[in-house]
Amino acid sequence: MFEIFQYQFMANAILAGVVIAILASVSGSFMVLRRYSLMTETLAHSALVGVALGIISGLSPLWMAVGVALISAWSIEYLRSFYNLYSDAVLAIFLSASLALAVIIVSLAGAFNSSLFSYLFGSILSVTTDDVLLIVGFGSVAMTLLGYYHRELYFIAFDEEVAQVSGIPVKGLNFMMVSIVAVIIALSIQIVGTLLIGALMVMPTVAALRFRQGFGKTVLLAVLFALLSVFAGMILSFYLSLPSGATIVLCILSIFMISLAVNRR
Amino acid sequence: MIFEPSVFDVKSLSYIINNQEILKPLSLIVRKGEYCAIIGPNGGGKTTLMRLLLGLEKPTSGEIKLFGKAIKDFREWSKIGYVPQRAVQIDTNFPATAYEVVQMGLTASRSDKEQEKIQLAMKKMDVTHLKDKLIGELSGGQRQRVMIARALASSPEVLILDEPNTGVDIKSQHRFYELLRKLNLHEKMTILFITHDVGVIADDIGRLFTVNQSLLTCNNPKEAMSCEAMSKLYGIEAHAIHNHHHHH
Numbered sequence: 001m002f003e004i005f006q007y008q009f010m011a012n013a014i015l016a017g018v019v020i021a022i023l024a025s026v027s028g029s030f031m032v033l034r035r036y037s038l039m040t041e042t043l044a045h046s047a048l049v050g051v052a053l054g055i056i057s058g059l060s061p062l063w064m065a066v067g068v069a070l071i072s073a074w075s076i077e078y079l080r081s082f083y084n085l086y087s088d089a090v091l092a093i094f095l096s097a098s099l100a101l102a103v104i105i106v107s108l109a110g111a112f113n114s115s116l117f118s119y120l121f122g123s124i125l126s127v128t129t130d131d132v133l134l135i136v137g138f139g140s141v142a143m144t145l146l147g148y149y150h151r152e153l154y155f156i157a158f159d160e161e162v163a164q165v166s167g168i169p170v171k172g173l174n175f176m177m178v179s180i181v182a183v184i185i186a187l188s189i190q191i192v193g194t195l196l197i198g199a200l201m202v203m204p205t206v207a208a209l210r211f212r213q214g215f216g217k218t219v220l221l222a223v224l225f226a227l228l229s230v231f232a233g234m235i236l237s238f239y240l241s242l243p244s245g246a247t248i249v250l251c252i253l254s255i256f257m258i259s260l261a262v263n264r265r
Numbered sequence: 266m267i268f269e270p271s272v273f274d275v276k277s278l279s280y281i282i283n284n285q286e287i288l289k290p291l292s293l294i295v296r297k298g299e300y301c302a303i304i305g306p307n308g309g310g311k312t313t314l315m316r317l318l319l320g321l322e323k324p325t326s327g328e329i330k331l332f333g334k335a336i337k338d339f340r341e342w343s344k345i346g347y348v349p350q351r352a353v354q355i356d357t358n359f360p361a362t363a364y365e366v367v368q369m370g371l372t373a374s375r376s377d378k379e380q381e382k383i384q385l386a387m388k389k390m391d392v393t394h395l396k397d398k399l400i401g402e403l404s405g406g407q408r409q410r411v412m413i414a415r416a417l418a419s420s421p422e423v424l425i426l427d428e429p430n431t432g433v434d435i436k437s438q439h440r441f442y443e444l445l446r447k448l449n450l451h452e453k454m455t456i457l458f459i460t461h462d463v464g465v466i467a468d469d470i471g472r473l474f475t476v477n478q479s480l481l482t483c484n485n486p487k488e489a490m491s492c493e494a495m496s497k498l499y500g501i502e503a504h505a506i507h508n509h510h511h512h513h
Contacts, residue, residue, distance in 0.1 A: 033359065155369040158359060162349055165319050166419070167342030167373040212399060214362035 004238050012132045013124035013191065013244070017230040019139040020188045021200070025226035026146055027181050028201030029208075029219050033157040038091045039076070039178065040185060041198035045098040046072035047186045048194040051119045052102045056109035061119065062131060065186035066138075072098065073182035077175055122193035122245025124234060135187045142180045153177060154215055191230075193245035199252060200226060207256040210263040225255045269297040271333065272423050272455045273318055278327035280313055287313050289479035290327060295457060297422070300449045300469060302458040305476035311459050312350075314476055315427055318457075319347060332422075343374045346416030348409075350427040355408070357401030363387070363411045364396040370418030382418055390414040390444070406437025413444075423455040424448065430460070442469065 004010045031039055050068030054061030072094060079090050106116060118126050146153070152173055155163040164170045181201075188197045208221035233248030240247075273295040280288040288310045295301055305311045316322045318329060320336050329336040332344060367383050376382065387393045390410040400408060409429060416424060424445075430438050446469050448454040458470070474480060 151369070151372045154365075155372045158361060158366070158369060159349065159355075161321060162347055163369075163372070164321065165342060165345065165347045166370065167340070209358065209360060213360060214365050214397075214399065215360045216365075218360040 004235065008129075009125055009127060010234075010238065012127045012129060014231075014234060016127050016132050016135045017124075017191055017234055017248075018227065019135050020184070020191055021226040021230040022223055023139050023142055023184045024188060024197070024200045025204040025222040026219060027142070027177070027184055029205040029222050030153050030157055030177060031181060032202055032205040032209075033154075036087070037198070037202045038088060038095070039073075040181065040201040042076065042091045042095040042098070043069050043073055043178075043182050043185045044189070044194045044197045045095050045102070047182075047189055048102040048119065049098050049105065050186065051116070051189065051194070052105040052109075055115060056105060062134065062186065062190070065189060066183055069182035069186040070179055073178040074175065077178050081171055081174070118193075119189055120193050120195050121243040122189070122191050122196060122248070124191060124237065124244040126190050131190060138183055138187055142184060145176065145180060149173060149176070191244060192248055193243070196245040196249045199249040200230075203249075203252045203256050204229070207252070207259040210259040212263070225252065225259075229255055269299075271296055271330065272299075273457070274330040274333070275318070276328050278314075278317060278329060279325050280310070280317060280322065281325045286478065288317075288476075291476075291480040292327075293474060293480060295455065297455055298449070298453045299471050300445070300456045300458075301472045301474060302460055302470045303474045303476055304460060307461075309477040311476045312427060315425060315457070315459055319345070319425065343419040344422045346370075346413075346419065346421035346424045348412050348416050348424070348426045348429050350429070350431060355400065359400060361400045362397050363392055363400060363403065363407075363414075366400055366411050367392075367396075367414045367418050370415035374419050376419075382420070386414040386418040389417060404437075405433045406440075409433050409437065409441065413441075421454075423457065425457045425459075427459045428461070429458075445469070 005014070028040065031037055047065040047069040049072075050063075050065035051061040053059070053068065054064035057064075076090055076094055079085050080087050115126075117123075152163070152168050155166070155168060156170055156173060160170055185197050185201075188200070192200050204222040204225040205218070207225050208218045211218070211221060213221065229248055229251035233251040234244055236242065236251070237244040237247040271294050273293070275294070276292050277290045278288065278292070279286070279290040291314075303311045303314065313322065317324050318331075320329075320339070331339045332341065364383065364387070367387055368379070370386070371379050371382060384393070387396060390413055392407065392410050392414055395403060395407060395411070400411065403411065413424075413426075413429075426445075430441065433441070445456055445458070449456050449469070
């Protein structure tokens with residue numbers, strides 16, 4: 001059973017997975033409560049544009065993904081706050097435009113290959129020690145910011161207007177929040193894949209909400225669910241030779257379905 | 266006669282959006298310790314006026330001073346407690362206990378002795394026993410009291426309430442008016458109350474602002490509530506209905 005920890009790549013993947021599970025579920029809880037779940041999906045597709053640019057240019061796909069996801073997050077937030085456009089419509093536009101752009105870049109370069117496939121669906125084999133350092137480094141910064149501002153972000157999620165009247169810098173914190181989410185998504189794509197990371201951000205919180213607790217307990221439950229599914233998903237994907245991202249998502253889906261069944265109303 | 270310092274000082278304030286004049290230039294002063302109500306028909310601009318006072322909208326022209334400071338330089342937002350209209354219609358699935366909601370009121374100030382302040386506000390609103398209940402499990406009246414406890418947590422000097430009784434039963438409403446009267450009398454809290462139902466509190470309030478695109482009257486409530494003034498405000502014939510159940 002414990003043989004999998006003897007492989008360096010598995011040790012890397014599990015360490016990265018633990019950090020990502022915590023980050024994705026904590027930041028995801030704020031996104032879900034703000035009705036911003038689709039944002040995670042959209043930024044994941046933007047990150048794919050970065051990956052495509054990285055693959056054809058020979059630069060680090062991970063860094064390129066972080067850059068493009070950030071630019072995309074800021075553009076979305078800017079359009080939402082200053083142009084008064086419908087949030088979900090803006091997200092839908094960015095989602096399909098990003099995917100179209102990524103596909104064009106990749107096909108122009110003739111780079112539809114297994115490396116791209118691993119970014120789409122996650123591949124724990126591709127996680128290097130450098131990647132782990134990057135994930136842990138960025139992860140600590142993101143976690144510190146989320147920890148320090150969690151009460152402000154919670155208030156904004158509950159009632160943005162009252163939060164603003166009470167003197168909280170709502171616009172600045174919104175920009176911070178989407179930036180953190182953009183970085184987390186870009187860092188997660190090697191483990192979970194661009195097409196699946198949205199699930200890891202959204203489903204743990206939605207499952208935890210079924211237990212009808214206050215905010216503190218809900219976030220703890222969400223983190224627990226995310227950790228459980230990342231562990232189980234990685235172990236299953238190792239032994240059954242399945243793509244890690246898809247396996248993790250099916251694990252969290254099972255937890256979600258159990259929480260639906262347990263908390264019928 | 267010595268005047269108390271002003272809480273809101275508004276000069277020639279107007280608001281135009283999409284070429285539609287929501288508020289014609291109006292001026293008003295609310296002084297410390299006053300209990301005022303703003304009434305007017307829906308779409309008459311009373312909510313817009315309140316949003317302008319809170320800095321949630323930018324006026325087309327005119328100036329607003331809060332506690333003597335131009336609104337753009339005003340930073341002491343903890344002096345203002347705001348209870349929005351949505352108090353009763355919040356998302357019932359939101360994971361928040363009554364305690365967590367009241368705690369939100371102290372988020373911006375990050376003050377010490379936070380627990381004591383939360384407990385005090387909850388005690389004042391008689392919601393201490395509900396502290397671990399989810400906000401979605403509370404009745405309309407209880408939820409309203411939790412929202413007011415949140416506004417009171419930062420010990421504000423002024424309380425602004427926007428139609429706070431929407432969806433609240435009559436008994437809770439009376440309890441609520443009683444509380445506002447106490448806050449105003451005993452704690453000298455300035456209260457600005459936006460409502461369409463001024464009858465019940467007519468005896469409590471010091472001044473009544475009637476708003477229908479412009480400020481029509483700001484006299485004492487009895488005068489403003491004469492049938493003639495009401496007809497002018499709402500554009501229909503009005504009859505006085507007296508509240509016999511409300512005596513002092």
